[in-house]
Amino acid sequence: MDLNAFESLAMDEEGDEEEEFGFSRNYFLARELGSSSRKKSGRKLSEIDLVDEQVLRAAVSEIRPKNEAGIEALLRSYKDQYSKWLFVLRCGFGLLMYGFGSKKVLLEDFASTALTDYDVIVINGYLPSINIKPVVVTIAELLQDKQQCRRKVSTGNKQRTQQQFNTLSIDDLLTYLNEEVEDVKDSFVCLVIHNIDGPALRDSESQQYLARMACCSNVRVIASIDHVNAPLLWDKKMVHTQFNWCWYHVPTFAPYKAEGVFFPLILASGTAAQCARTATIVLQSLNPNAQSVFKVLAEYQLANEKAEGMPGNTLYTKCRERFLVSSQVTLNSHLTEFRDHGLLKARKHSDGQDCLYIPLSSEALQKLLSDLG
Incomplete structure (x- = not known):
């Protein structure tokens, strides 16, 4: 190799090294500049111009879900399994549905189609708060009626009334279901639970009560789950002995319309209208008398904004005057309902008496009163 060729080769190698060094230097320089710019960024999430929730929900409701025909066809395909699911229930198992998509329509269609010979109670586990005791009371009443029909008990005999059931604790009610209604054969009550892994049912106490209901010989549970960690709610005894689950993978790919109503939208602003709308949805699920009692409390709070709350005896007097309650026990049951749903709180007045107030702005x-009419 002559000298000129050697020098040319050396220059080419040196150029390649400089080019490679240039690439690496530019890469690390860009990384450094990028990290420094991110650290110095003054942008905040609070500065985003958020949309009113009603406007955003109205826009979301206008979005047509994709592949509606495919979803409907998939739901129809599950109808072939209804007879099998009913057979599983009659054998003493519980049904647990899992898979992507809302299963609310599927479970309700199964209940209205295949469970027409049985009493069905529905629990919407996706609600922000749930009171389990009324469910147990309803089951006890239904099974007691069935006992009367089977034994042909005369109306003169002593039977528990709804008010007597309401005075019992949940533990006493569950004991009654286990011990006193064993003779009701093949006439069980079906408990349909949408989202048994919902926010209001994820605590250990609620799951224990549901499990004890499920292991009653006259109760069958049909439930759905959507959270990936839902099985962590139960131990081995609850799964195999109490709930006695029979798992079914039933993806529907249907949108979570009903389940998503109570979850705040990320791009929506938290306004008074949003709080009122959530409270309205909860109150509309209560009976008219309970709504009227709540209106009395709300009107008093608006008229006495500087007061610490409404004394309990004042509320009772006003409700009696309007023939909304007949006794203090009835009023207390309404107040318990409000507390369970987070619509009522109590605090000590300066003179020592308990005062009731609604934790919402004026x-x-x-x-809220406008929405309730």
């Missing part, structure tokens, strides 16, 4: 209360 603007939200006005909007």
